[in-house]
Every structure is written in C-alpha cells, then in structure tokens.
Amino acid sequence: MTLAAAPARLSTAASSFEADFVALLRGSATTDDAIEQRVRAILADVQQRGDTAVLEYTALFDGLRAPSLAALELTQADFAAAFDAIPAAQREALQAAAARVRSYHAAQKRACGESWSYRDADGTLLGQKVTPLDCVGIYVPGGKAAYPSSLLMNAIPAHVAGVQEIILVVPAPMRGSLATGGAGGQAAPGPGERNALVLAAAHVAGVTRAYTIGGAQAVAALAYGTQTLPRVDKITGPGNAYVACAKRHVFGTVGIDMIAGPSEILVLADGSTPPDWVAMDLFSQAEHDELAQSILLCPDAAYLDAVQHAIDRLLPTMPRAAIIAKSLNDRGALILTRDMPEACTISNRIAPEHLELSCQDPQRWEPLLRHAGAIFLGAYTSESLGDYCAGANHVLPTGGTARFSSPLGVYDFQKRSSLVEVSAAGAQTLGAIAAELAQGEGLQAHAQAAQMRLQPR
Structure with a gap:
C-alpha cells in the first residue's frame, strides 16, 4: 500500500x-479513566509499602525481578563502562553536545540565576537569595528506546544550578515483558535491557545515583521516598501516559517540570x-x-x-x-x-x-x-x-502553554527567597505605612508589631 x-x-x-x-x-x-485509576492505585501503594511495592510493579510491568531495590541500582562504574563501550563517534558526539548544553545553561545562570540585593536611602536592604534544590529526580525512558539527549537536557541544568543529588530512574524491561510488548512475567533472569547510550550520557552529565525502575511506580518512589530512595524536591523528564499522569498527581508533594x-x-x-x-x-x-x-x-x-x-x-x-x-x-x-x-x-x-x-x-x-x-x-x-x-534546552512547553510557560532551565532547579533587612530609620517610615494598612484590614497584631518599633518623636 x-x-x-x-x-x-x-x-x-x-x-x-x-x-x-x-x-x-x-x-x-483525552483523559483515560483506566490510566487515572491505575496510576492512583500505584501511587497510593508505593506511598504505603515503599520498596516492596516498587519491586512488585517492576516485576509485573518490566519482567525485571530483584531481591531489593538496591539490586536495581546503577553505579558510576556502570556509567563509565557504558561510556567506554560505545563507539568513539558517539562518545565524541555526547561530549560535544554536553559541552554546548552546559555552556548555554552556565550563561543562563549568570543572567537570571544569581542572588541580588540593594539598599535604599534609609539603609533598608531588599533582595533575593537564589539557592539550588537539594535533590531532584530525572525520568528517562529506557529499554529499546534511547533518549540520551533528554538525559543531558535534564541533568546538566540541574548540575549547573548546583543540585547536589541527581537521581536517575530509567526502566530496563526484560524481553517479553509488558513494557516491550510481550505477555509479561515470562522473562528470564537478567539485568534487563539497559541502553548503553543513556548510561553513557549519565556519565557525561554528572548523574549521582540511578535505578532501573520506571512507570508510575518510579514517579511515586521519587515523590514520596521509600526505604531506599530519598524523597526528591522535583521530578523532571519525559515518559508515557502513565508517567505523565503520575507526575500530574504528585505535583504539590514535589515540583515537576511540566506535563508535556x-x-x-x-x-x-x-x-x-x-x-x-x-x-x-x-x-x-x-x-x-x-x-x-x-x-x-x-x-x-x-x-x-x-x-x-x-x-x-x-x-x-x-x-x-x-x-x-x-x-x-x-x-x-x-x-x-x-x-x-x-x-x-x-x-x-x-x-x-x-x-x-x-x-x-x-x-x-x-x-x-x-x-x-x-x-x-x-x-x-x-x-x-x-x-x-x-545548546538551548529541548524540554519545551506544548499545547499552546508557551503563552505562559518557559523551556526547562537552570531556574527550574533553583528556588528564590526574598531578603528584607529594615534599618532603624526605615522602620519609622515603613512601620507607619504597615500599621495604617493593617488596621484597615482589621489585623491589630500586625499593626502593633509595626508600631512597637516606632521611636518616640
């Protein structure tokens, strides 16, 4: 045809x-009610049973059986071995792409990711303190799929932002599992289908920890924490309909990048x-x-x-x-x-x-x-x-959300705290203003807290 x-x-x-x-x-x-119900159940189960639930779902969906979640951890040695094993041309391409992505996001950090402050005429300090998130989780599809570019685009800006722990979750389904289109549950023992290019990208991008888990159960583990995995501050990265649905449901418990x-x-x-x-x-x-x-x-x-x-x-x-x-x-x-x-x-x-x-x-x-x-x-x-x-990030808003959303960037792995230091002189002016407005709102404690700092005239 x-x-x-x-x-x-x-x-x-x-x-x-x-x-x-x-x-x-x-x-x-369209919203798939079956996916919604299944994801809710998985999230609740992982939140309650932790590692045990993650291991059961990994066996069910990926055909990958392990005695513990620690047994599914990928090491820095695994990353380095994968990097050494791929063809030289791929190593060079990964390194060149990573260097450009890192350079772009370093410039982005200099432009909009630094703390700042100023003092006004009466000596009051105002500003903003920018600090990195402590721990983030990055989801990257695995198995036969190969998305090293997604790993670079998510991990490198986190690294540039100063995030200390970057945890990668990447499924490694067995042949014949549900994830690879098989019947599920009949796979022979083994490490699952690990994509060497993705692991090599983890080596280049500075991933600190990684586990061969995926799906809604991986999102739940990152969002709620388990006996093995710590709870992260934010989850980023692409995934299938189950992953997207899970990210939407855990938002608020943790941050997410977007629902693409x-x-x-x-x-x-x-x-x-x-x-x-x-x-x-x-x-x-x-x-x-x-x-x-x-x-x-x-x-x-x-x-x-x-x-x-x-x-x-x-x-x-x-x-x-x-x-x-x-x-x-x-x-x-x-x-x-x-x-x-x-x-x-x-x-x-x-x-x-x-x-x-x-x-x-x-x-x-x-x-x-x-x-x-x-x-x-x-x-x-x-x-x-x-x-x-x-060099610019390829994680972008879709579906018309570019009207109010931005590409993934260094700023997504940072948070901002306002800095306020009022001088004694500044308290005289600001205190009177605050007291007047607080009284108008009927909040007397607010008003008195400001008035107590007023000096007698």
Whole structure:
C-alpha cells in the first residue's frame, strides 16, 4: 500500500478559516479513566509499602525481578563502562553536545540565576537569595528506546544550578515483558535491557545515583521516598501516559517540570528555503507520534505547493513513514497567509513548542513573535539541531502553554527567597505605612508589631 500525506490546506482569506483553524488546534488528547485509576492505585501503594511495592510493579510491568531495590541500582562504574563501550563517534558526539548544553545553561545562570540585593536611602536592604534544590529526580525512558539527549537536557541544568543529588530512574524491561510488548512475567533472569547510550550520557552529565525502575511506580518512589530512595524536591523528564499522569498527581508533594503533550513544529516561511528542507523539518516532529502536529505558514501559494510535492516525494524514503503520514493527515496543515505579519500573528495564537523562522531576514520578524517554546532563526537552523546539540534546552512547553510557560532551565532547579533587612530609620517610615494598612484590614497584631518599633518623636 502506498502511503500518502496530505496536510490540510487552509487560507486566511477563506470565510471558513477561523472555524477550520480552531478545529486544527483542538487538542486530540483525552483523559483515560483506566490510566487515572491505575496510576492512583500505584501511587497510593508505593506511598504505603515503599520498596516492596516498587519491586512488585517492576516485576509485573518490566519482567525485571530483584531481591531489593538496591539490586536495581546503577553505579558510576556502570556509567563509565557504558561510556567506554560505545563507539568513539558517539562518545565524541555526547561530549560535544554536553559541552554546548552546559555552556548555554552556565550563561543562563549568570543572567537570571544569581542572588541580588540593594539598599535604599534609609539603609533598608531588599533582595533575593537564589539557592539550588537539594535533590531532584530525572525520568528517562529506557529499554529499546534511547533518549540520551533528554538525559543531558535534564541533568546538566540541574548540575549547573548546583543540585547536589541527581537521581536517575530509567526502566530496563526484560524481553517479553509488558513494557516491550510481550505477555509479561515470562522473562528470564537478567539485568534487563539497559541502553548503553543513556548510561553513557549519565556519565557525561554528572548523574549521582540511578535505578532501573520506571512507570508510575518510579514517579511515586521519587515523590514520596521509600526505604531506599530519598524523597526528591522535583521530578523532571519525559515518559508515557502513565508517567505523565503520575507526575500530574504528585505535583504539590514535589515540583515537576511540566506535563508535556505531543510534539509540535510550526514553520513560518517566506518561500526562500528549499522546499525539501521544510518538508523534512515537518517530518522531524511528525515522526515522533501520530498525535504530533506540523504546520507551515507562508504567504506564497506556489511555495506551499512545492512543499507538498516535496512531502509526496520524500515520504516513501522515511523509515517511520506510516507515523508521519498519519500525523500529517490528521493534524498537519499548510496555511496560506496574506503576508508575513499576518503569519506572525497566527503563530502567536498557536504558541508552538518549536517555531522555525525560515526566511531570508529572520531578525526582521522575530520581534513580532511573542509566544513559542523555542525560536529557530534562519533556514540553516533546523529544529533537530536544537533537539540534540545547539545548546538551548529541548524540554519545551506544548499545547499552546508557551503563552505562559518557559523551556526547562537552570531556574527550574533553583528556588528564590526574598531578603528584607529594615534599618532603624526605615522602620519609622515603613512601620507607619504597615500599621495604617493593617488596621484597615482589621489585623491589630500586625499593626502593633509595626508600631512597637516606632521611636518616640
């Protein structure tokens, strides 16, 4: 069967555009009651029984049996051995990517992650104390999946922020387990499917502890603590629907990075970029997931036709062609705009995870773009470079949440405390103001606490 991908064709000049546009952006994800109920049960069980529950769920879902949680711990020697075992080209790529990610986040820390203070005219000190979190947990999918880039993007900013303990949880399912699509429970004894590239990335990124556990039970262990695992301050990292659901439920007990939805890319083009480049950039997100969304905005109708022709020609060459085709057919779009300013306006309404400004003069249009997880400027700036090695973080807000959310960064692994030191002179002015407002709110103790520090005139 020949696969075909025909993203929706929309035009802002059409009378039906608004309705079609709203329908295009309507989220396709739905709440699964069965997942919700299962996750709640797992969280409660791990909170009550700790290590024992985690071990039972790891055996059930991953086919991985162990006498203790300590037996599922990965050591620094495991990380180093994996790093030494992978091909030299992969070692060099990991180190180069890590260096760029570390450099970016070090600059980020200097710009917005340092303590500050000042004194006003009467000697009162005001400021902010920035301190790192003590302990964070990072979830990285494991087994046959390989996401070393996700490990780098989560662990390195935590390390740069000054977090002392970075605990990695990464499932290592046995062949034939539920996690690998098997029947479950029939796996032979062994360490499970450990991904060498992920463990090598842990070596490069400075992970301090790691365990081969996954799923909602791993999130619960990190959030509540067990006899072996300490309770962390924050949990970050991607996972499946069970992991996302668990993170949502433990938020408040611990911090989380975000609840990420399907991947998104929006390409805003002026028609000057080779159509094949743009078609492949649309593929780059569509291949993630059938629910991923790839959209092209352009004021040139002939260029939209050229990109569609490129899609038709290139799709059969893609190993994940079936996923790409379903994503583009169900959620993709090529949108004809009146001009580039209108394209920028529509982009702000979408607030995409990834925004490629693929045009000859990206600096002209970038000031008009207010909402995006990451903005990639110019035809040579493929979004895929940002995923791996450009340096900026690839953990980005999805589903329009870039309107109010930011990429994962050093600031996510820090907290801020206000600093206030009122001088004797400052207490005379501030005390009178505070007392007046407190009395207006009917809080007499507040008022008297301020008035007691007033000196007789």
